[in-house]
Amino acid sequence: MKKMMLLGACLLLGSVAAQAQESRQDVSISGFETISPDVYGxxxxxxxxxMTTGVLASYRYMVTPRSALEVNYGFSQYTIRYKSVPTPYGQVHTRMQEVTGAYVYSRTYRNWNPFAEVGVGGLIFTPILDNGTHQFDSKQNTNISGLAGVGVAYEISPSFDIRAEYRGFILKTPDFGNTAFKTNRYYWLSEPTIGIAYHF
Structure with missing residues (x-):
């Protein structure tokens, strides 16, 4: 009986030690390009x-060896121009912030880890009142967005990997509270992304 209890305790300790050594979390920092189509409506x-370059910070927690939950914060600045009948030419220099959560499914092939993700969150468009903005009565927009992405991570060590990903968002066009800028359309915002992740 004592031998069985000792064996059970050893197995339990071994399992805990193995889990402690396994990396279940990672943080990453990436750069991205923001690319969006012209929208008519x-x-x-x-x-x-x-087009602009931005920065993305992510935290990922592995729920199972293939499934993870991820939260993201992104930041970029660019200019949105509008042509319309009541306002021949309008321009807003905007700060875009991303706050999203996603489910990530991944596979492992030696050092290569392809993955796909789907999620939801908000994109916050804040007008910057400088000489890049023509309409100083512009208001902040927070637009609900769907997120989808595919990518691959290459493990360069047990603690680090390099990630390349295509991320896309579906959302309503921002109008900054100006009826002349309201298209009533949804559009697809693309973000090719590359960065580095640290596992712990």
Whole structure:
């Protein structure tokens, strides 16, 4: 009986030690490009967004060896231009912030870890009142967004990997509280992303 109890205790301690050594969490920092199409609708011809570089920070927790939950914060600044009938030319220099959560499914093939994610969150468009903004009565928009992405991570050590990903968002076009900027359309915002992750 004592031998059985000792064996059970050893197995339990071994299991706890193995779990302690397994990396179940990671944080990553990435750079991305924001690419969006021209959007036409409701008298706006068109809404055009400049390309820009941004920064993305993510935290991922592995629920199982293949499934994870992720939270993201992204930041970028760019200019959105509008052409419409009542306002021949409008421009807003905006700060875009991303706050999203996602489910991530991944596989492992030696050092390669392809993954896909789907989630939801908010994109916050805040007008910057400088000489890049023509409408100083512009108001902040918070738009609910769907998120989808596919990517691959390459393990360079047990603690670090390099990640490349395509992320996309579906959301309603921001209008900054100006009826002349309201397209009443949804659009697809693309973010090719590359960065590095630390596992712990």
């Amino acid at each position: 409701n008298g706006v011809y068109p809404m055009h967004s400049s």
